[in-house]
Amino acid sequence: MKKYGRMTVLLFVFALLFTGCAEKGSQQQQQELAAQHSDTAGQKEDGNTETPKEKNPDSHKGQQPGSQEEKNSDSNKEQESDGQQAGTSQQEPELPALNPDTVVYAEENVVTTTSVNVRKAPSTDSEVYQKVPRRSAFTRTADDGSWSAVKIGEEEYFIASEFLQLASEIQDNGCLVVIDAGHQAHGNSEQEPVGPGASETKAKVASGTSGCVTGLNEYELTLQVSLKLQEELEARGYQVMMVRTSHDVNISNSERAAVANNAGADAFVRIHANGSEDSGQNGILTICPTPENPYMGNLYSQCRSLSESVLDGAVNATGANKQYIWETDSMSGINWCTVPVTIVEMGFMTNPAEDQNMADDGYQQKLATGIADGLDAYFGN
Ligand SMILES: [Zn+2]
Numbered sequence: 001m002k003k004y005g006r007m008t009v010l011l012f013v014f015a016l017l018f019t020g021c022a023e024k025g026s027q028q029q030q031q032e033l034a035a036q037h038s039d040t041a042g043q044k045e046d047g048n049t050e051t052p053k054e055k056n057p058d059s060h061k062g063q064q065p066g067s068q069e070e071k072n073s074d075s076n077k078e079q080e081s082d083g084q085q086a087g088t089s090q091q092e093p094e095l096p097a098l099n100p101d102t103v104v105y106a107e108e109n110v111v112t113t114t115s116v117n118v119r120k121a122p123s124t125d126s127e128v129y130q131k132v133p134r135r136s137a138f139t140r141t142a143d144d145g146s147w148s149a150v151k152i153g154e155e156e157y158f159i160a161s162e163f164l165q166l167a168s169e170i171q172d173n174g175c176l177v178v179i180d181a182g183h184q185a186h187g188n189s190e191q192e193p194v195g196p197g198a199s200e201t202k203a204k205v206a207s208g209t210s211g212c213v214t215g216l217n218e219y220e221l222t223l224q225v226s227l228k229l230q231e232e233l234e235a236r237g238y239q240v241m242m243v244r245t246s247h248d249v250n251i252s253n254s255e256r257a258a259v260a261n262n263a264g265a266d267a268f269v270r271i272h273a274n275g276s277e278d279s280g281q282n283g284i285l286t287i288c289p290t291p292e293n294p295y296m297g298n299l300y301s302q303c304r305s306l307s308e309s310v311l312d313g314a315v316n317a318t319g320a321n322k323q324y325i326w327e328t329d330s331m332s333g334i335n336w337c338t339v340p341v342t343i344v345e346m347g348f349m350t351n352p353a354e355d356q357n358m359a360d361d362g363y364q365q366k367l368a369t370g371i372a373d374g375l376d377a378y379f380g381n
Contacts, residue, residue, distance in 0.1 A: 039124055039160035040116050095121040099144040109167035110140045110148070111235040112159065122147030122158040129157050133369070137167060137235035153361075173237035175267070175379050178260040180333070181226035182272035182343075183208035183219035185247040192254050195295035195335030202332050204252035209275035211355040218349060219247055221358055222271045225346065228368035229271070236372060236381070241265070253333035261338045267306055267375060268341040270333060273358060274348045282351040283321025286311040287334070287343035290327045295335040302340035310342050310374030317370025318363065320347060320354070344371060 114134050120127045122144070129152075138150035138159070148161045187207030194200045208218030223244070230240045241263050243256050251259075260268035274285070288303035289296060307325045315322045323345075328334075334341050346367055347354040357363045375381075 039119075040114050040163060096123040096126065098122055098142055098147055098149060103142050103144040105142045106140075108140050110138055110150070110164040111167050111170060112136045112138075113163050113165050116159055116163045118150070118152070119158045122149070124160075126158070135232075135236045136369075137231050138164075140164065167235055170235065170237045172239060173379075173381055175237075175375075175381065176239040176241065176263060176265050177233055177375060178241045178243065178263055178265040178268045178339075179226045179229055179233075180243040180256045180260070180268065180270040181219070181223040181245075182270060183217075183222060184244065184249050184251065185219060186250075188250055188252065190252075192252050192332065194330070194332045198295070198335070202253075204254075205250075209273060209349045211349045211359060212279065213352045213355045214359040216349070216355070216359050218273050218275075221273055221346075221349070223247065225358075225364050225367050226271045228364055229269070229371055232365075232368045232372040233375065236376065238375070253331070254336040257333050257336035257341070260341065261336075265339045267378065268337060268339050269310065269371065269375070270341065270343040272343055272345050274345040275350045276348055277350075279350050279352065281348050282354045283323040284311060284314050284318070284347060285323035285326055285345045287326045287328060287331060287345065288341070289331075289334050290329050293329045293335065295329075296337055299337065299340055303334075303342060306340050306374075306378050307342040309378040310344055310371055313372070313374025313377060314344065314346070314367055314370035317366045317373060318357075320357075 112132055112134055116132060116136075117128045118130050118132055120129050138152070140148045140150050141156065142149040143161050146161055147158050148164055149156050150159055151157075184205060188204040190204045191201035192204050194202050208222075210217045211221070223246075226242065227245070230242060233240050241259070243259050244251060256270070257268070274281075286307040288307040289300055291297055291300040293300065304325070304327075311322065311325060314320070331343065334343065347358050349355045349358065358367075
């Protein structure tokens with residue numbers, strides 16, 4: 001509540017400064033006002049945070065970060081005249097700091113309400129560290145009413161406070177996603193039926209592959225990405241349930257499906273990475289059942305649609321090679337499902353470049369963002 005009060009005061013002050021009128025101005029005035037102190041990623045209308053769902057963060061791509069805000073901001077002219085430009089790597093002798101009179105130190109989870117610049121200092125003149133899309137999640141450590149300090153790794157960066165909202169205030173979007181981080185510390189070669197009533201059996205859970213360069217185990221990679229996906233989805237209003245959050249578990253593929261079934265998941269996303277004898281193989285693929293699947297073929301069209309959306313989302317976010325959607329009835333973790341399911345093979349751990357990419361924190365976040373984009377598309381969120 002404190003935040004809203006502060007923002008109202010802030011808007012009021014800006015209204016006085018820029019329009020000379022404490023009353024609501026004309027629509028045009030309000031738009032100009034929004035443009036003048038916007039720190040969104042290059043969009044003049046982005047001061048409006050009322051209908052963030054209608055904004056497409058992708059539409060901001062290709063624009064210079066901060067270009068619009070500088071064109072529009074009269075208040076920045078003096079600082080600009082000394083040659084400082086947002087986005088340059090020039091080091092300022094003394095970086096701006098949070099206002100010591102108003103700053104409140106509190107650790108809280110926040111998400112961005114629109115596409116926005118993350119800066120190295122609390123000023124629109126400071127260097128843009130990165131642009132992040134709407135609903136990006138951060139831990140905020142301090143807020144002075146205008147600027148918030150957020151942690152990325154061990155470093156502190158800054159985002160205009162008006163474009164952040166508490167994660168706890170995000171409304172539940174009504175969708176439950178169950179995430180299965182593929183594999184576990186030790187495979188289990190005991191057998192289980194490949195589907196309900198099947199005489200054919202398969203190992204309860206395989207040990208998975210590992211990175212040809214990094215040596216990272218698939219079960220480690222899948223959990224790293226799954227935890228990022230959990231955070232990303234929760235920031236977007238999803239309810240999320242994890243099949244596992246540690247490596248030392250013993251959960252068979254049919255039992256993993258049962259977790260999703262029993263929870264009544266709206267989507268079950270199984271995170272895996274691929275391996276091939278051919279080290280040149282690379283890219284993302286998703287897996288769904290065939291229309292003739294004897295156990296759960298009635299879910300084919302939903303699984304196919306989910307697999308398409310997630311594949312497109314992950315490819316768009318990472319720029320990885322788009323493989324294809326593999327339709328197969330050989331996966332027990334799919335056959336036992338009574339809910340829509342997809343397996344994401346995020347890339348080939350047997351490809352040196354892709355192995356190194358997938359081990360990278362930033363690339364993992366892109367994968368998580370892309371898969372979440374795919375789920376948004378699937379659900380129409
Ligand atoms: Zn796997």
